[in-house]
Amino acid sequence: SAVISQKPSRDICQRGTSLTIQCQVDSQVTMMFWYRQQPGQSLTLIATANQGSEATYESGFVIDKFPISRPNLTFSTLTVSNMSPEDSSIYLCSVRNPGMNEQFFGPGTRLTVL
Amino acid sequence: ILNVEQSPQSLHVQEGDSTNFTCSFPSSNFYALHWYRWETAKSPEALFVMTLNGDEKKKGRISATLNTKEGYSYLYIKGSQPEDSATYLCALTGANNLFFGTGTRLTVIP
Numbered sequence: 001s002a003v004i005s006q007k008p009s010r011d012i013c014q015r016g017t018s019l020t021i022q023c024q025v026d027s028q029v030t031m032m033f034w035y036r037q038q039p040g041q042s043l044t045l046i047a048t049a050n051q052g053s054e055a056t057y058e059s060g061f062v063i064d065k066f067p068i069s070r071p072n073l074t075f076s077t078l079t080v081s082n083m084s085p086e087d088s089s090i091y092l093c094s095v096r097n098p099g100m101n102e103q104f105f106g107p108g109t110r111l112t113v114l
Numbered sequence: 115i116l117n118v119e120q121s122p123q124s125l126h127v128q129e130g131d132s133t134n135f136t137c138s139f140p141s142s143n144f145y146a147l148h149w150y151r152w153e154t155a156k157s158p159e160a161l162f163v164m165t166l167n168g169d170e171k172k173k174g175r176i177s178a179t180l181n182t183k184e185g186y187s188y189l190y191i192k193g194s195q196p197e198d199s200a201t202y203l204c205a206l207t208g209a210n211n212l213f214f215g216t217g218t219r220l221t222v223i224p
Contacts, residue, residue: 041216092158101163
């Protein structure tokens, strides 16, 4: 298993500002993902964070809005840019190694945009 | 996109009662189904990963069954305890992604 921590655990932000969320894993992992859960909705994949290259974004998500960094195999950041109230969600980091069925999640960052 | 549906959306049970909820999914191109328990402010905890039709898995008082031909999985909790209160998520493995249902929020009343 993998132990994943996220910072911050929660934040309240003003419209138009940006927030960077950090994800730290206690072991090297190949695959790292960012999800969000909007109120009343399913957990939805935003992007796959690729080490040393640009993230791979899912339909409906773009790099300008959600820039992602992955400098090594244990760390990634997700920035929520130019926030609006619709960005209020729980953002979760997740990891998996190839060939393994189990996928592990961080505790999430609860973001409220006013 | 894989459509994963969970029911009920929420339920309240008395301590000691047994309960179950449902996850429905498209039966074609099935690879694996995951159950998670998610308590507020904690990481979603992986309960089961199920891959074979007819599979039944058990972890303490919690068990799950899988029917890939008809596209559903049941999660059972026997003798519910207040610490079982959480949101239970079902997810289907797609191409390099997990597709989640909206979850079933369980509240166990002491």
